[in-house]
Amino acid sequence: MEKYVLSIDQGTTSSRAVLFNKQGELIHSAQSEFKQFYPQSGWVEHNPSEIWGSVLSVIAAVLTESGTKETQIDSIGITNQRETTIVWNRHTGKPIYPAIVWQSRQTQPIVNELKRQNLEQWFQDKTGLLLDPYFSGTKVKWILDQVEGAREQAENGELLFGTVDSWLIWNLTAGKVHVTDYTNASRTLLYNIFELQWDAEICEMLQVPMAMLPEVKSSSEIYGKTDKSTFFGQEIPIAGIAGDQQAALFGQNCTEKGMAKNTYGTGCFLLMNTGEKAVKSSNGLLTTIAWGIDGKVSYALEGSVFVAGSAVQWLRDGLRMLKTAADSETYAKRVPSTDGVYVVPAFVGLGTPYWDSDARGAIFGLTRGTEKEHFVRATLESLAYQTKDVLDCMEQDSGIEIDMLRADGGAVSNDFLMQFQSDILQKNVELARLNETTALGAAFLAGLATGFWNSIEDVCNLSSVQKEYSPQMEKATTDELYGGWKKAVAATRHFK
Ligand SMILES: Nc1ncnc2c1ncn2[C@@H]1O[C@H](COP(=O)(O)OP(=O)(O)O)[C@@H](O)[C@H]1O
Ligand SMILES: O=P(O)(O)OC[C@H](O)CO
Secondary structure (H helix, E strand, O other): OOEEEEEEEEEOOEEEEEEEEOOOOOEEEEEEOOEEEEEOOOOOOOOOHHHHHHHHHHHHHHHHHHOHHHHEEEEEEEEEEEOOOOOOEEOOOOOOEEEEEEOOOOOOHHHHHHHOOOOHHHHHHHHHOOOOOOHHHHHHHHHHHHHOOOOHHHOOOOEEEEOOOHHHHHOOOOOOOOEEEEHOOOOOOOOOOOOOOEEEHHHHOOOOOOOOOOOOEEEEEEEEEOOOOOOOOOEEEEEEEEHHHHHHHOOOOOOOOOOOOOOOOOOOEEEEEEEEEOOOOOOOOEEEEEEEOOOOEEEEEEEOOOOOOOHHHHHHHHOOOOOOOHHHHHHHHOOOOOOOOEEEEEEEEEEOOOOOOOOEEEOOHHHHOHHEEEEEEEEHHHHHHHHHHHHHHHHOOOOOOOOEEEEEEEHHHHHHHHHHHHHHHHEEEEEOOOOOOOHHHHHHHHHHOOOOOOHHHHHHHOOOOOEEEEEOOOOHHHHHHHHHOOOOOOHHHHHH
């Protein structure tokens, strides 16, 4: 019977299970959304038990719907929303607080205090990250500070911390395995990405007992097997882990230095492989671990755009200008330009390279002639401009010219957006055959560990390009358009 790798893609709004065959083809996938909790302004939380339940349900669905038997699964790869923080009791397996999601801002006061002590450079030199509530470290501290008795329990070794990969593996193995991988560790603000170990000084500074931390493993090895008591009824190796953006980088075959991908989802995450060298940024990019395979760690530079596809959702659900996200393409193509309109979707501040959490969205250049079409087009263009902001910094920091950008994520089906992206960057933009590159990356990592696939070269050969966009606009025109965007961003940041 044909064997498959099962990929679990645990994202911010939904969990998916995807089956891949030896040719890297998608056999079947199942998806389940779960509840978002917003207990206070700027806070975002999930129920860890609901996350686990949603993962079990999509695994069951993908097997049943495709008629696949558990014995046909070679291995499991896990990829996950990163930074999201869960603390649970090692004896009962019960979380002591909801999962604090990466987007959540409740640790801003802790971050402000660290900044006041001028510790930003100190943290960056160890972790490659900036001081921002985005990362896990201050979230763990917050839970231990806020939940009664938690710090004492943590000091007694009763509590465990994990990102979502750790939480899922703990549950899949019925509490036997507490691990994470380099990529997830590199997003915690507790891990020294240069020394490749948890940083004792940082843990002391944030009062996080090191006994809570998972063991950090490579991104491709057998960490443990599913426990028979879970519904699998048998022991399947869990053999790959990577944070979702790193998994997409791997699934897009960006395995060589200088290769870059951008994922256009709720936000945009642009990552460039910088090889064995960790490049420090002076432009607000993050230095992070791309993956660790066979004892070799590769690094990446990353830029995050907080609002991308969610700006299209805003047009659809907030302003009711669109029936579907895909309609945005039809409207944008009806006009030859935005007629000078710029939308800066700084709804939750601005990420790379500005890191301005106080900025809020703005619209410029309205005239009596402005129509819905211009407005929709300007919103889509903002995704491309924000990507250029990040990519320019990346080239500057790394000294590497990116010759082509690989794109994936929900919004790449928008033909207008992809063409405009290529125009604004004056670079080719390439769409992979399969848009499920995140799940594919995790599957590759798992299958490489078990011998389902033999080498990185082998998995690279399984990919092909679906579509390529090349610049159609004159550089002088795009320079002028981008100049207008820069002015719009500056004005937005001025208005506070
Ligand atoms: N045709 C389209 N044009 C523009 N945006 C789109 C289109 N289709 C989907 N999107 C946007 O892409 C996002 C969904 O992409 P997805 O990769 O599933 O995101 P995530 O993994 O962050 O949930 C939504 O924000 C949606 O508005
Ligand atoms: O779940 P996604 O796809 O929105 O990705 C979230 C990122 O991992 C956050 O860093």
